[in-house]
Amino acid sequence: xxxxxxxxxxxxxxxxxxxxxxxxxxxxxxxxxxxxxxxxxxxxxxxxxxxxxxxxxxxxxxxxxxxxxxxxxxxxxxxxxxxxxxxxxxxxxxxxxxxxxxxxxxxxxxxxxxxxx
Numbered sequence: 001x002x003x004x005x006x007x008x009x010x011x012x013x014x015x016x017x018x019x020x021x022x023x024x025x026x027x028x029x030x031x032x033x034x035x036x037x038x039x040x041x042x043x044x045x046x047x048x049x050x051x052x053x054x055x056x057x058x059x060x061x062x063x064x065x066x067x068x069x070x071x072x073x074x075x076x077x078x079x080x081x082x083x084x085x086x087x088x089x090x091x092x093x094x095x096x097x098x099x100x101x102x103x104x105x106x107x108x109x110x111x112x113x114x115x116x117x
Contacts, residue, residue, distance in 0.1 A: 010078045015051035015087060021112070024051070024089050034112040035096040036072075039089040048083035050076045054092040064097035075105045080110055 015021060030041035038087050043049065054065040072090050076083070090108075099107070 003017045005078060009073065012045075013047065013076075013080070015049050015089065020087070021051060021053075021089065024087055028087075028089070030110050031111050031115050033107050035099055035107060036111070037091040037093065038108075038111060039091065040086045043085050043087045043094055046085050048076075048080055048085060049087045049100065050083075051087075051089040052092070053089060054096070055075050059097045061097070065092075066101070068092050068096050071099060071104045072108070074101060075108050079105070079109065115116050 015024070024039055028041045031038040031040070049071070052069045054068050056065070059065045059068065068085055072092075076088075
């Protein structure tokens with residue numbers, strides 16, 4: 001399965017089970033940026049997967065929470081090769097609802113490149 005060459009976002013690239021989230025929260029390494037905490041752990045699948053957590057405590061409006069999820073999902077979808085074969089969970093911080101796609105992409109790419117590569 002060569003998911004990195006196309007720009008789709010199939011189910012295989014999503015972290016969906018609570019047990020998978022619990023495993024990542026328990027064993028992951030953490031990166032911090034201005035608007036995100038990024039948890040990551042190596043997987044044996046050969047392709048990256050992502051999960052996005054935006055709490056009500058940090059972003060009150062459901063419309064804004066869903067927008068953050070869409071933006072981060074799009075950054076991940078367009079830059080899959082940047083994430084190797086990692087399981088990555090993005091935790092949105094307060095103030096992340098002000099990000100647009102370009103700013104979110106720049107912040108995530110800089111954080112990943114500076115600290116992982």
